[in-house]
Amino acid sequence: MKRKFHLAALLVIFALLFTACSTTADTAKPIDMEKAKIDIQAMENAFAAAEKAKDADAVAAYYADDAISYSRNKPPAAGKAAIRESIAQQMAKDTTGNYNVYKVVDLFGEGNMFVEIGSWTVLSPSGTEVDKGHYMSYFQNKDGKYSCVRDMNVTSMPAKPAM
Numbered sequence: 274m275k276r277k278f279h280l281a282a283l284l285v286i287f288a289l290l291f292t293a294c295s296t297t298a299d300t301a302k303p304i305d306m307e308k309a310k311i312d313i314q315a316m317e318n319a320f321a322a323a324e325k326a327k328d329a330d331a332v333a334a335y336y337a338d339d340a341i342s343y344s345r346n347k348p349p350a351a352g353k354a355a356i357r358e359s360i361a362q363q364m365a366k367d368t369t370g371n372y373n374v375y376k377v378v379d380l381f382g383e384g385n386m387f388v389e390i391g392s393w394t395v396l397s398p399s400g401t402e403v404d405k406g407h408y409m410s411y412f413q414n415k416d417g418k419y420s421c422v423r424d425m426n427v428t429s430m431p432a433k434p435a436m
Contacts, residue, residue: 304382304383306380306382309380309382309387310377310380312419313377313380313387313389313412313419314376314377316335316419316421317375317376317377317391318375319331319334319335320332320335320375321372321373321374321375323335324360324364324372324373325372325373327364327367329357329358329360329361329364330357332357332360333353333356333357333360335420335421336353336356336420336421336422337353337413337415337420337421337422338352338353339352339353339422340352340353340356340420340421340422340423340424341422341423342356342359342423342424342425343423343424343425343426344359344426345426345427345428347359369397369398369403370397370398371395371396371397371398371403372395372396372398373393373394373395373396374393374394374396375391375392375393375408376391376392376393377389377390377391378390378391378392378407385413385414385415386411386412386413386414387411387412387419388409388410388411388412389408389409389410389411389412390407390408390409391407391408391409391410392405392406392407392408393405393406393407393408393426404428404430405428405429405430406426406427406428406429406430407426407427407429408424408425408426408427409424409425409426410423410424411423411424
């Protein structure tokens, strides 16, 4: 009798585990990639507007507290505070009036993360292209809000000869 009870209990446990696993997989919401692309582009537009306004705090809002930003020709900035400081220093030195335009080229996502491949263009105040390149940003959803955790960018323009 005990043997039949143990067998029945074991079958019930397996049935519950199987049901729990399949229910979780079946109820996971698929990611709406078109909406995500619009949301990420809006973040890029806000980033560009903040750069143009020379508002380092608004630019830094793009980043998670533990983010690392890999920029050209300087060491990585680790943490939102360091990224903000690097941005503020760069803004203080810039007297050109140039501004950036960012465009989402491709977006990959799963669960609570996205990887964005994008292009950037630096334009002069008259709208002439000064520089251009590509970037990659990794976003995580923390508390219902996406923040950039890692980013890296490169230029596509040929290097200017040293004089």
